[in-house]
Amino acid sequence: MSIIKKTILYILLTVAALSFIYPFFWMIMASLSPEAEIGSLVFFPSRITFSNYISMVSKIPIGRALFNSLLVSGINTGVALVFSSMVGYALSRMEFKGRNLIFMIIIFTMTLPFQITLIPNYIIMVKLRWVDSYLSLTVPFLINTFGILMFRQAFKGLPQALIDAARIDGCGDLRIIFTILWPNIKPTIVTVGILAFMGSWNEVLWPLIVIRDEQLMTLPQLVTLFAVGGRAESQIGVKLASAVFLATPIIVAYLFFQKHFIQSMASTGLKE
Amino acid sequence: MVSPYLIHLFVFIAFPVIFSLLLTFNQWNIIGPMEWVGFGNWKRVFADRLFWTAIFNTLIFLAIHIPLQIIVALALAEFLNQNIKFKGFFRAAFFMPVVVSGVVVTMLWQQMFNYENGVLNRLLISLGLGKVGWLIDPDVAMASIAIMATWKNIGLYVILFLVGLQTVPKQYYEAADMEGASHWQKFIKITVPMINPTIFMVFILSTIGGFSLFIEPYVLTGGGPLNSTLSAVLYIYKQAFEYYHMGYSATLGVFFAFLIVMVVILQKKFIERDVS
Numbered sequence: 001m002s003i004i005k006k007t008i009l010y011i012l013l014t015v016a017a018l019s020f021i022y023p024f025f026w027m028i029m030a031s032l033s034p035e036a037e038i039g040s041l042v043f044f045p046s047r048i049t050f051s052n053y054i055s056m057v058s059k060i061p062i063g064r065a066l067f068n069s070l071l072v073s074g075i076n077t078g079v080a081l082v083f084s085s086m087v088g089y090a091l092s093r094m095e096f097k098g099r100n101l102i103f104m105i106i107i108f109t110m111t112l113p114f115q116i117t118l119i120p121n122y123i124i125m126v127k128l129r130w131v132d133s134y135l136s137l138t139v140p141f142l143i144n145t146f147g148i149l150m151f152r153q154a155f156k157g158l159p160q161a162l163i164d165a166a167r168i169d170g171c172g173d174l175r176i177i178f179t180i181l182w183p184n185i186k187p188t189i190v191t192v193g194i195l196a197f198m199g200s201w202n203e204v205l206w207p208l209i210v211i212r213d214e215q216l217m218t219l220p221q222l223v224t225l226f227a228v229g230g231r232a233e234s235q236i237g238v239k240l241a242s243a244v245f246l247a248t249p250i251i252v253a254y255l256f257f258q259k260h261f262i263q264s265m266a267s268t269g270l271k272e
Numbered sequence: 273m274v275s276p277y278l279i280h281l282f283v284f285i286a287f288p289v290i291f292s293l294l295l296t297f298n299q300w301n302i303i304g305p306m307e308w309v310g311f312g313n314w315k316r317v318f319a320d321r322l323f324w325t326a327i328f329n330t331l332i333f334l335a336i337h338i339p340l341q342i343i344v345a346l347a348l349a350e351f352l353n354q355n356i357k358f359k360g361f362f363r364a365a366f367f368m369p370v371v372v373s374g375v376v377v378t379m380l381w382q383q384m385f386n387y388e389n390g391v392l393n394r395l396l397i398s399l400g401l402g403k404v405g406w407l408i409d410p411d412v413a414m415a416s417i418a419i420m421a422t423w424k425n426i427g428l429y430v431i432l433f434l435v436g437l438q439t440v441p442k443q444y445y446e447a448a449d450m451e452g453a454s455h456w457q458k459f460i461k462i463t464v465p466m467i468n469p470t471i472f473m474v475f476i477l478s479t480i481g482g483f484s485l486f487i488e489p490y491v492l493t494g495g496g497p498l499n500s501t502l503s504a505v506l507y508i509y510k511q512a513f514e515y516y517h518m519g520y521s522a523t524l525g526v527f528f529a530f531l532i533v534m535v536v537i538l539q540k541k542f543i544e545r546d547v548s
Contacts (some may be wrong), residue, residue: 005455006356013351017365020423024368026391027380039389083276090273102274109285111536114484115505116529119295119512119522120288126302143280173273202373204487205505209513224375227382227491239379247376254371258364261371266431 024247031241038236052237053245059238060226061214062245069219072137073200080144080196081189082178087143088151089177093163103152110145118209125210136210137218141200146268147192154188155181191264194257201250219246295522302518313523323524325499326507327531329414333503334482336418341478342471345426349433350459363434367427374424378491381420382407385492407493410500417488417501425481429474436470437463472543476536483532504528 030038031052033045056062090096091103121140130136158181166180182189207221214222223242226232232239254261296313298306317323348366352359369377384391385406393403406416440463448458464471485503489495495502495510508528512521 009351009354009356013348013356013362016348016351017362020365020368020427023380023384023391027376027383030383038383042391042394086273087277094273102277105281106277109281111533112285112289113480113529113532115508115525115532116292117285117288118508119518119525120291121284122512123291123302123518124283124288140280140284143277143284148277198371204373204375205509209509220373220375223379224487224491227375227379228494236383240383243376243379247372250371250373251368254368258367262363262367262431265367265370265428266435 024251027240027247028244031237031244033237035235035237038240052235052241055235055238056241056245059231060222060242061217062219062222062242064215065217065219065222066245066249068134068137068216069201072134072218073197075138076141076200077193077196079138079142080147081193083142084144084147084192085151085177085182086174087148088153089155089173089181091148092152092155094173106145106148118205122209131210132213132216134216137207140206144192144196144199147196150188150192150267151185154185158184187263190260191267194260194264195268198250292522292526295519296526298519300518301516303516306519309519313520314527316520317523317527322499322502323504323507326502326504327528329500329502330483330485330504332414333418333421333485334479336415337421337482338475338478340418341422341426341429342474344422345429345474346433346471348426348430349437350463352430352434353437363427363431366430369424370427372424374487375491377420377424378488381416381423382492385416385420408497410498413493413497413501417485417492420492421482421485421488425478429478432474433467433470436467440466475543476539479536479539480532483528483535 026041029044030041032048032050033041034047034049034051037045091099125131125136128135130139162180162184163176166176171180202220203218204220204224207218208224211217211221217225223246226242227239297308297310299309299312300306352362387393387403387405387408390406392406396403405412407413444462444466445458448462453461484505486505486509489501489503489506490509493501495506504524505528508521508524511517511524
């Protein structure tokens with residue numbers, strides 16, 4: 001490649017990269033500037049102030065929402081890992097009637113648009129009296145169909161001798177899965193874990209439907225309602241502070257485990 | 273072993289699907305008793321101008337979002353696939369919006385799109401151009417949302433295309449070099465046909481994703497101005513949780529789900545025909 005072509009390439013890539021990074025930078029700076037300066041902010045405010053964050057904490061129970069989100073996402077991820085492993089193991093390593101049927105059903109339900117089950121699932125929550133309870137945020141998400149397929153694939157690739165040896169030692173199926181097989185499929189666990197956690201952490205539509213009590217709201221839900229509701233009194237800085245607060249944990253995790261994040265997310269497309 | 277799955281399947285998928293179908297023949301505000309209305313809801317779907325507007329808006333969104341996403345993602349992936357430095361940095365930057373919640377992205381772009389003093393309009397003015405009513409002009413608002421959605425998702429598709437590009441055998445390019453083919457010729461004649469499967473996959477993934485458009489218009493515009501950004505899912509949500517028309521909302525949901533499945537099947541048909 002000629003020098004000119006290469007220079008153009010770098011310029012294009014840099015412009016593209018800046019267009020992805022600058023808005024985040026602007027948002028952080030805006031959340032740290034005095035309200036009057038946000039309208040003209042380009043790079044840095046004349047002085048850094050934390051007043052938007054202080055005002056945010058006094059207006060909405062954001063600490064509680066962070067706790068709720070961590071709790072809900074943590075439970076959903078942990079249980080989804082356990083259950084998907086069990087189902088994936090059964091589908092790949094156990095012989096039983098209806099195994100193929102179940103596998104077909106899993107594939108079929110993955111193609112089912114969520115719009116069809118949204119309203120009835122809300123009604124189930126109402127009838128079970130799970131509206132405004134952690135149960136509605138966790139129980140429907142304890143099964144992760146994509147996770148099942150990932151674990152099925154991973155278990156399929158392991159040698160049968162591993163399982164046979166454990167059986168001779170008297171291990172049951174559950175012990176085989178979690179103490180013998182799990183250490184051999186760490187990348188799959190990381191992938192399913194990241195996807196389940198991100199899916200749960202970023203979910204907004206469902207919490208908006210089933211949670212009305214402010215003390216039980218998840219972080220993205222609280223921030224959404226803060227953004228569209230009147231409580232920020234149209235102060236942009238405070239709204240942006242809550243957005244930064246919501247984005248920070250996942251961006252920090254992303255910067256540390258970038259490779260895992262990218263690989264996990266890409267696997268959702270490549271498995272199609 | 274599979275019992276957790278089966279319980280979940282019956283309670284949260286099979287039962288809701290059946291219940292959904294049942295609801296489409298009833299009127300229900302969730303508090304009072306259900307009232308059988310026969311095909312009343314279904315007739316209403318076809319007469320509901322606002323719902324068809326919402327479907328039309330969603331299709332407009334897809335018509336802008338999908339081509340934009342495929343072209344820009346493919347271009348960026350092709351750039352990254354060259355022999356360049358800082359590859360990891362660029363990739364990480366493009367991917368950043370993918371991991372962030374849609375709410376954050378939407379709130380951020382609400383400020384970027386602001387008519388009076390948003391960064392985009394200030395940039396346009398400093399370039400000597402006029403302001404654009406990104407979110408307040410009914411003709412532009414859906415396009416703005418499509419641009420924003422593309423910005424959010426594109427990193428994922430850049431990665432998928434990169435994986436696809438790396439599967440193209442090097443010999444093909446070497447052979448083309450011998451014949452003196454230009455970069456552009458090689459890209460159109462070799463790269464694009466070779467990664468067709470990836471392009472189709474991205475096409476279908478963004479169609480399915482695009483049909484579920486909700487949080488962006490919900491936060492950004494509430495469906496306005498003049499219902500120009502009212503998406504189908506947003507309308508279904510409003511029917512259920514603002515007006516409490518559970519039966520009607522379920523009918524819309526079933527109808528829309530059916531529509532999505534049809535569109536995806538049609539796309540797959542066309543693609544398979546094209547490939548063979």
